[in-house]
Amino acid sequence: MASRSPSIHLEDRDPSPVMAAACAPSSQDVFCKLCLSLQPLEAINELEGCKCMFCTACLQQYVQLAVMEGGGAPITCPDMACPITGALLDSEIASLVAPYQVELYQRLKFERGVKLDPSKAWCPVLECQAVCSVQASTEGRPAAVACPACHTVFCSSCRGPWLEGHTCPEGQPMMLPLQSPGSSDPEESIKQCPMCGVYIERNQGCAQMLCKSCKHTFCWYCLQNLDGDIFLRHYDKGPCRNKLGHSRASVMWNRTQVVGILVGVSIIVLVTSPLLLLASPCILCCMCKPCSRKKKKKKRKRDPGLPEPPSSSSS
Known part of the structure; x- marks a missing residue:
């Protein structure tokens, strides 16, 4: 008479090795x-x-x-x-x-x-909207532009019809003169972002500029990248020393605030780390399958009206 091999039920196996192998990073x-x-x-x-x-x-x-x-x-x-x-x-x-x-x-x-190209402009006629070439003019003065598609002649600055003795309306900004790439004249009031090339105008204030187009932070004078300079150390030495546009006390207060934020975050991490370590056994215990079975058995003993789980019989 052949002996029957004992049947093995999946629910009686220890799932931890299988789960560990599945969750282990490759x-x-x-x-x-x-x-x-x-x-x-x-x-x-x-x-x-x-x-x-x-x-x-x-x-x-x-x-x-x-x-x-x-x-x-x-x-x-x-x-x-x-x-x-x-x-x-x-x-x-x-x-x-x-x-x-x-x-x-x-x-x-x-x-x-x-x-962004000073040598190009859109035709102001709505039905046309062709790209026109703008001739370079001295001192950024407006010039006459002829559309190659509809032959309309318009002003390169205000986009209005070009007539003899044309003058742009008051408050109209003048056309930007053609500049060589990488120009960084400190006296210029309008410069291009060194990252995306958008024109930025600086009227007054801080020399640390933030481009609204690409969110790039740079120095107005030397166009150096300041994305990682949270303490503004760029203005402590070199050709841009003391050119930030703020007092020394203001710079020190800014650094104190940054240090305070970093220290506060570090303290929160140090305080919460031991608590997480102490609570980890409880969390693991709650996720443990044998513990959950014991809790179910205790609950059934307290409430006898709950149905018993079906018993598995081995053949």
Whole structure:
């Protein structure tokens, strides 16, 4: 008579080795700095410009938001600590968003390029809207521009009809003179952002500038990157020393506030870390399966009206 092998029930097994193997991170998992989690390698995209790696879902959301709110500005790496901060290629953008968003981005990018180029202007005739070439004029004075499509002649500054003895309305800003790229004359009141090229006017105040288009922080005088200079150390030495535009007491108060915030965050982390360590056994105990069974048995003893679980019989 052959002996029967004892049947093994799945519910009697210890699930901890299986769960540990399933939850253990793989050696090929990559940490995404946007969602702050480990993602499998097949769900990761690597940017060609800077080689930074993010999960595809996060990059899609980032690029979609940049297309809708960027106004055609270059879409750069989402990592603020990226040493290169390279721009995404058009092929990368096309692989992450829908075709209509790609078309929208290309149109906004073209319109932005025309707007930022002092040698180009839109024809003011609504039915035309052609791109016209603007001839360089001395001292930034307005000049006559002839549209190659509808042959309308208009002012390069106010976009009004160009007549003999034309003068622009009061308060109309003059046309920006053509500048060589990288110009950083300290006396200029209008400069281009060194990151995205948008024109920025500085009337007065602090020399630390924040571009509203790409959120890039830079020094007005030397155009140096100040994105990571939270203590404003750039104005302590070098050619821009004491050119911030604020008193020494104001700078020291700003540094004190930054240090206070960092110390406060550190204290919160130090205080909560031991509490989390002390509470971790209780959390693990609540998640433990044998403990949950004991709790159910105690509950049934207290309430005899609860039905008993079906007993499993082995053949």
